[in-house]
Amino acid sequence: MVKDFLSSNKKIYDAVHGFIPIDEFEKELIDSLPFQRLHYIHQLGIAYLVYPGATHTRFEHSLGVMYLATLMFDKICESVRPDVFHFVPRKGSTEYLYWRRVLRMAALCHDLGHLPFSHVAEKDLLGSCGHEEWTLKIIGSSHLEPVWEKLKDIPSCLEELTERNLVEDIKKVAIGESKWQGLTGKSFTPWERVVSELITGDFFGADRIDYLLRDARSTGVVYGLFDYHQLIETLRILPSADQGVNELQLGIDENGLESCEALLLARHFMHRRIYQYSSVKAYNFHLRRYMKANFKKKSLESVDDFLSVSDIDLIAELTKAAKNPDMPGYRDARCIIFREHRFRALTLPQSMTEKEIKEFQKREKISDAEIGWEFYPRDPPPDRLSFPVSRRHIVIQKARECSDLLLKVPSKRSNWIYISPERDLSLIHFLESWEA
CATH class of the missing domain: 3.30.1370 (Ribosomal Protein S8; Chain: A, domain 1)
Incomplete structure (x- = not known):
């Protein structure tokens, strides 16, 4: 049964990572309606009006996140320090196989709750809970229930782990501790926090790493490219620099500092040249204003209604509105469809x-x-540079104490x-x- 649990008899070719292996259970999730909808949700929203190559979607991004998160999980489970050894499941054990499965499924699910055109209007339409609340609803919906039921039938998946709730663990890992606490009031164990950070972490998360690489490749803006292989190779589970082994964190061996610096610089330049580029911001403004005026409340009443709307539907509505002065959002629609009066x-x-x-x-x-x-908000941003660094395999320091360059990259x-x-x-x- 362990062999069946790990076997990957299919591959999907990805422009960034090459062949990505999947198994029959992952294929069933990928073939489901919620995941197929991601084919029609642009990763960079409407940025393709400025960068013509930015037509990639949440579909391939989610596959990339699964691929990277798996590499990271395997690395941190094989390179374990003695002082955290008892926290980490042994490679090949039932617990290891279980969490590896949870991680891969959560990576595929982490973006299921996005509105059309991704982040453009989510702050206005979804509030502080963001797309993560809808991600939880979709994971728990009847659309994905058959996938979870089949997974529960695998002895190697839940054997000796009867206290675990598979669907709840997938939800936790998919949205991260901060959102999970905000939506449920519950906290994570140290191990759950580490596994979730492999996807959602602000610095080392596979989500961040994949979107930088994918957005850079698709737009042609090479600032987003960096040596992520070296970063993953030096990734470790480390005691917190402040609280020791009482709190585990994702960190790096000191040999990975340069790749961390490259990642932070890549993110800074990608924000300046793409995410916060003035022309992109202007189009986002028009689309956000149009969506606030026209997005149907009915689409937020049930999972079925939510899943029925994608970029395709919104583009059709924009095209219709751009030709009818009596429709709400007429001028914003003309700006987007006919590029006039921007x-x-x-x-x-x-x-x-x-x-x-x-x-x-x-x-x-x-x-x-x-x-x-x-x-x-003028609140100080979260301290991205507090992650631990292992020096000479013994001393634990905060990243900000190890690199002057990391401190000099603007964060405002x-x-x-x-x-x-x-x-x-x-x-x-x-x-x-x-x-x-």
């Missing part, structure tokens, strides 16, 4: 507040239809303002006078 997107000085923007709007007599803005997000082309000169003069 707003200008500009970054705001960090010291400027929403109050000053509203005063400018009132002074210049600018209507709400001619302007918009986007402010991010810019605030944005969007203005109609007829009004942009007055805004530019206002911003120039503010900075003078």
